[in-house]
Amino acid sequence: MRAGRMDRLITLQSYTETQATSGAITKNWAPIATVWAEKIPIRGSERFTSSQIVAELEAKYRIRFRSDLTAAKGIIDNEEEFDIQSIIELGRKEGLEITAKARGQ
16 A cells, blocks of 8 residues: 555544434434545446436545444545445455445435
């Protein structure tokens, strides 16, 4: 892993459920860590569907190894939210390569 390529500060998120005193369950994304990452754009496209334009954006992020990261987590990069699709370990716990898709697409 080359530290010089890690030029983005991203926030890793975890999906949490909390119960209010009224008993209602609230689902939220909560930050778990802010880390340096390298962003590698994979694909971006726009298409016209159901009388509206739909955009899709996928990217890979490379970060230092963390044992607490799963595909049930999310990423915020420059106020853009991503859902993690897959996580691949690089080397022997040297780093992680995360494939993510922009949320809401």
